[in-house]
Amino acid sequence: MPFEFTTTEIEALFEEKTFERAVDIYRQGKVRSVTLEPTTSSTLLKLKGITQGSYNERYMQHISLTRSPRGLILNSSCTCPMGYDCKHAAAVLLKAHNQLQQPQGLAKSVPAISQSPANVEARQFEQWLQTFAKQQLENLPEKPQEHEFRYRLFSKAENPHNLPLDSTSNDLDIWSQHLTATGRLSNPKKVTNAKFLDGSKYGYSEYSDASEAIGQLLSLCTFGPFNKSQIVFKEACGFFALKTLVETGQCFFKNNEPPLQWRDEPIEKPLVFNEQAQRFELPFGNHEFWVFCEPPVLINTQTNQVQPIKSSLSGASLYQLLQMPKANTALLSRLLPLLEEEQARLTQQKRQKVAPLPKIKGLEDKEIAPDLHPILRLIQHPNHVVSFELDCYYPPYTCHFFPRTTSLTQRIDGQKIILKRQVEAEDKAILRLMDFLLPLNPEQDQIDPYGEPMISPLFWDLPGESLATQMGLEAFLALQDELPNLADEGWILEGFAEQTLEVLNIEDISVESQNQSEWFELGFDMVVNGQSIPLEPIIHRLIGQYQSSEEMPDRLQVLNENQQVFEFSKTQIAPIFDTLIQLYKIHDANGDKLRLSRFDAHLIAGLSDAPIRWLGSKDSLKLAEKLKTFQGIQTVQPPQGLQAQLREYQQFGLNWLGFMHEFGFNGILADDMGLGKTLQTLSFLLHLKETQQLDKPALLVVPTSLIGNWKAEAARFVPDLKLLTLHGQDRFSDFEHIPNADLVLTTYPLIPRDAERFAEMPFSLIILDEAQKIKNPTTKLYQSLQCLKAQHRLALTGTPVENHLGELWALFNFLMPGFLGNLKHFKATYQKPIELEGNRAVQTQLNQKVAPFLLRRTKHQVVNELPDKTEIIRKVEFEKDQAQLYETIRLTMTEKVREAVAQNGLAKSQITLLDALLKLRQVCCDPGLVKLDAASKVKHSAKLELLMDLVTELLEGDHRILIFSQFTSMLRIIEDALTHAKIAVTVLTGQTKKRDEAIERFRSGEVDVFLISLKAGGVGLNLTEADSVIHYDPWWNPAAENQATDRAYRIGQDKEVFVYKLVVANSIEEKILNLQAKKQALQDQLYQKSQDKNNAEPDHKLTLSGEDLMALLQS
Structure with a gap:
């Protein structure tokens, strides 16, 4: 059953004034569309509407009506400032109610395509189709066009150009017709321009979208928002408005029939000068009407064709020229530059040539082609910076190199002088300078704020920016030598007389030394033309240019403050420069002398081999030699x-x-x-x-x-x-x-x-x-x-x-x-x-x-x-908490062993004894190995800290390391510590499944640290890639340790091998070392029957004496 509702129910949902305004909106036809949204409930109605606002805005509404026992429940939203339950929502409901009474009912959204989730193409098409249907519904006109507009142009024009134009002028009359009840057009009725413009602005119902667009365009052709009665086709907006009206097919010239037709192809109509009348004229033809918009437009009143005009000037200028009074040649010479400037601007804007300007007797163009005389101008700036400008002199005219055109134009006494430039000669002049001032960067691409190339001289900065640089000075001296030849070739040289440099050769260099207890002074001089001159300013200048003497050329020139250039060889100055460059960075010169600390004495050692004379004390030089070698x-x-x-x-x-x-x-x-x-x-x-x-x-x-x-x-x-x-x-x-x-x-x-x-x-x-x-x-x-x-x-x-x-x-x-x-x-x-x-x-x-x-x-x-193998014992002491744990376990286990030996004898007490020794060794390695509550509270491991420092230092020295331990659980602790320090490792224990892969990671150089349990890797490996071996915990059996060391120290080893044994001082580990030294056969004296999964040791028989074993437990 369809969802039904009455206007009375709609009125009850809104405030009184809101509903009244909604009725006005509905009656004015401002509800543009109403769409029914699909729902799954017969008690729910969902609508979407589009409504036109008071000022032609468009608002979108989303409305849902729910039928409940207590009546209708409204939920609405709108994009208008009100936001919800507004007059636009009420108007949409009125429109929906009206359409529901019609046989076709409301428009519905496009149904979804039945598809499987895998049908990606169908799903994409459905999304597109929904968007397409939505767009169609939103753009559908509410009803067919009921009004037609006719546009008649220049009804009151009395001449072929509609002059004059003022605030009373009007180029357009608008007539309206509508469909009668019989379906025929009514008689035309004139519509005022103001009403038409207001109707298009506010979207009156009789206006189509096209009429609205035309109205908005025509509003730009009025004399302002408060004078809409007159419409004049002027400037660019007038051109587009006129073109748009003609293209509607309902535009006529005056009362002519049929309608005007638009042609895009322009017709050329150059400006004409009437010598007899002494004024400019336009070439008006029969049946032609000119419109002075931009560009101008010609209406052929016979063929009813309209097309743009290709003329010499803009429409506004043509309009002004028609009103120009008579002018003689002298007066016209003042006007022509303005016309030529506008013509050039139009050419650039339209990117094509416009119609030519007319020739005027007495103001004809004159071409000249004098010889080129390049002007080279030197410009001095502070701090020895110089630059050059290159201009062109064509007697009697001077011009810049840019822009690079084949001719230049200038008006003199009204006559247009066209100077034909010698472009090839100008190019040769530039290349002539390039030979002396490479690499140069002429500013050829300067652009002004309007995007136009700037007219400027050809401008160079001296290479290196300054005469104080070697490159800049060399370039200037080369050019200075060439100046006479340039003058002979007709060049004009300006500014060089004030910048002539004198080149002097350095004959000799000397150094004088004065010594004090904590410092010494050095003074450097050079001999030029028999006179001694301080060398310090020259050195300072060179230090600003070079980092070392290797960068210097074989011959150097340096400019001083008096415009003198000192020239010397690299051999002369290099030893002094390399010696002093560091000293000048860290020490200040005292006048012409340099004061040095004894710490820097070695830096002057290079002066002993320099080609200089040494004056004064040589004690500083002797100290320098000792410090250097x-x-x-x-x-x-x-x-x-x-x-x-x-x-x-x-x-x-x-x-x-x-x-x-x-x-x-x-x-x-x-x-x-x-x-x-x-x-x-x-x-x-x-x-x-x-x-x-x-x-x-x-x-x-x-x-x-x-x-x-x-x-x-x-x-x-x-x-x-x-x-x-x-x-x-x-x-x-x-x-x-x-x-x-x-x-x-x-x-x-x-x-x-x-x-x-x-x-x-x-x-x-x-x-x-x-x-x-x-x-x-x-x-x-x-x-x-x-x-x-x-x-x-x-x-x-x-x-x-x-x-x-x-x-x-x-x-x-x-x-x-x-x-x-x-x-x-x-x-x-x-x-x-x-x-x-x-x-x-x-x-x-x-x-x-x-x-x-x-x-x-x-x-x-x-x-x-060095010996082939070096053994180093690195001892470390416990911190307080670890020392207390060790001593507690030692005392406890000592008492247990004594009781066991007393009761059972030594032979039957081995398990108790070895368990005691094991716990003490574990405390030395890391408290975490001991499975006791007291051990879990000790977080510090002195030996592990020592290992981390040692590994870090070895890796920084590019060494590769093997680390051995009997305790696989200790290797896991070491692995975690190294990984936390971002040190890559590989591990080999009895539990390693991919043994070959672990070994290859080390051999290939992927990692530089290899952790190996003594039992899993103590024999059978060739790891000559390593040069450092660390035994983390000492083993009873020195032979087992030696076998592990031999993984690196063996045939094929081409590096020295260093073996580090880490031992905790004053502990069982130190006592084990002492026993190793006393009893070389210790490997045959111990047999450990108790092994756990965290511990793996070689199988040897215990034959230690009771005194030896008890000694291991002593403090």
């Missing part, structure tokens, strides 16, 4: 108390440390890991003590993980040194013993905490191990270290630069503040050019500057002095 520095005899034999490179390191100390320098010992930085440092300290130079204790700051290693190495190599360790919570009572110590050992974390105590203590030397720890100068640690008092400072690190050069600055700023300038200066002078610009010359300069104070040897450099 270290040849001739004093050999330091190894101290008598040293318990080691120094290798040759280690002896050189001792000599270097002695030289630094003797001359008050500080530096970085940056040898590769494993080359003995610790031994060299301890040897140097013992040397100072034995030679009575250690008048105050030295302070050694190390990472917490290395404090045990330093204590062990000091006890081993320099037992005569009095070592004081400040570590742990009970350290404060030891501060009073500092004056009696030779070497004070502490850690980085304690420096900020103990800063005030340390600041009170003067030290002879501060040594930082793993000095990269202070790479950030903003930290409290760095600032605390800077405040410490010491006569000398030394940094030990295998990686002075890890991420960026700012870290190198931080180290040297600690060692020798000011050596590399402040951080801002360092970034601008070195860091930015090297890291961001890749400037190799600046990199070389930085290397040369720091070279004497940074001693680094790699394993490859000292390969002949």
Whole structure:
């Protein structure tokens, strides 16, 4: 059953005034369309409507009516300002009610196509069809056109051009006809222009869309919004309005029949000058009517054809010319330039030629073709910047090179002079200059704000922008030599007389040196024509142009303030330039002299080979030679108390440390890991003590993980040194013993905490191990270290630069503040050019500057002095919580073992004993291996921290690493830690299924760290790609460890192999090492019957004595 409703029900849904207005809208026919939306309920009606607003706007309505026991329920929305339940929604319901009474009913939306979900094409077509139907419904006229309009043009025109035009003029009359009841057109009825324009604007029902569009276009042809009575076809809008009216087929000229027809092809009607009447005329023909819109239009009143006119000027100008009074030749000479300018503008706008202007007697064109004389003009700017302009002189006329036309036009006394340009000669003039001023960039493409090429001279900047540059000076001198030839060829030269440069040769260069205790001065002079002149301004100029002498040409010219050019060879200046370029960056000249710190003495070593005369003291030059090559520095005899034999490179390191100390320098010992930085440092300290130079204790700051290693190495190599360790919570009572110590050992974390105590203590030397720890100068640690008092400072690190050069600055700023300038200066002078610009010359300069104070040897450099395999024991001490856990387990397990041995004897107590030893070894590796509640509370692992530091340093040195452990669970912990540090690893254990794949990842170089369990990979592997082996936990059996080491140290190995054994000091691991040294057959003495899934060890029989086993459990 269809949904039905009454107008009374509609009225009840709206306010009284709203409904009244809705009735007006409906009666005026402003409801443009009503569409029935599909629903699944007979009690629901959904409508969509489109309604025209008061000012021709279009609003869209969505309406739903629901039939309920209490009546109709309305839910509506509208795009009008009201938004809902508005007069437009009520009008749509009235329209819907009316259409529902008709046989055809309401228009319905297009039904959906039955389709399966997979039918993509059908679904896409349905979406398109819905859009298409919606558009059709919205654009359908409400009812057939009931009115026709006829347009009659120029009904009152009395001449072929409808002059004059004023506010009373009217070019258009409009007539209306409508269909009568019999279906015939009524008699025409005139419609005022104002009514027609208002009807089209407000969308009266008798107006079609086409009529509305015409009305809106005609509204642009009135004399304003308050004068709509007169319509005049003027300007471009008049042209389009006239064309639109003609194309309706209902447009007539006056009362002529049939209607006018439009032709797009223009008819040419050039302007005519009547010599007798002395005025311009238009070529009016019979039966022709002109309309002065833009472009003008011609109406042939005989053929009723309308077409645009191709004329010499715009319609508005033609209209004005018809009203021009008589004018003689003199007066016309003032008008013609304006007409020619408009003609040129029209040509450019229409992109085609317009009709020519008429020839006027006495104002004919005159062509001339004089010879070209190029004008080269020099323009001086501040700071030695010069530029050149090139103009054309055709006597007696001067013109610019641009725009490049074949002729130029100029009016003189009314006559048009056409200058024929010699384009080929102009091109040759440009090329003539190019030979001397390449590469030049003439400004040929300048555009003014209106998009037109600017008329300008040919303009060049000198290459390099300034005479102060080598390129610019060379270009200018070459041109200066050519000027006489250009003058002979007819060139006109302007501005060169004030800019003539004199070229002088440098005969000799000398340097004078004056030495003081902490600095020395250098003064450089050059001899020119027998006179001595300071060289410093020339060097400054060159430093502004070049980064190194490699960039220099073989011959150089430099301009001074007096317009003199000094010329010299690269051989003369290069040694001085390369020496001083860094010094001028960090030191200011004192007048004509350069004051240098002793830290920079080595930078002048290159002057010894330069072709210059050296005046004054040569002490600075001798110091420079020593700093540069270290040849001739004093050999330091190894101290008598040293318990080691120094290798040759280690002896050189001792000599270097002695030289630094003797001359008050500080530096970085940056040898590769494993080359003995610790031994060299301890040897140097013992040397100072034995030679009575250690008048105050030295302070050694190390990472917490290395404090045990330093204590062990000091006890081993320099037992005569009095070592004081400040570590742990009970350290404060030891501060009073500092004056009696030779070497004070502490850690980085304690420096900020103990800063005030340390600041009170003067030290002879501060040594930082793993000095990269202070790479950030903003930290409290760095600032605390800077405040410490010491006569000398030394940094030990295998990686002075890890991420960026700012870290190198931080180290040297600690060692020798000011050596590399402040951080801002360092970034601008070195860091930015090297890291961001890749400037190799600046990199070389930085290397040369720091070279004497940074001693680094790699394993490859000292390969002949190294054994094939080097074993290094790295000891670490527990932190407090881990130490307490170890001691608790040791005491508990010791008591258990004693009870078991007492009850069962040693032979039957092996399981209890080995379980005790296992738990202690696990605590040493990582508390996480121990399955006890107390162990789970300890989060710190001293050995794991040591391993991470070691692996990081090795990888930074491009080493490849094997890490062995008996505990597969420990390998998982190590893997997690390395992965968290973004270090790629591969792992091989007994559970590894793709064994070959894990091995190939390491061999191919995909990863540089290989984690291997001792049992799974201790034998049968060839991994000569590795050069570093780490044994994370010591094994009872040294032979098993050696077998694991031999995975890398074997036939085919072409690198030195370094073996690191990580051991916790004062623990069972240290005791195992001692037992290994005493009993080489330990591999036959242990048999472990209890193994768990996290533990895998070689199968050997236990024959240790009870005393040995109990010793392992002792504190």
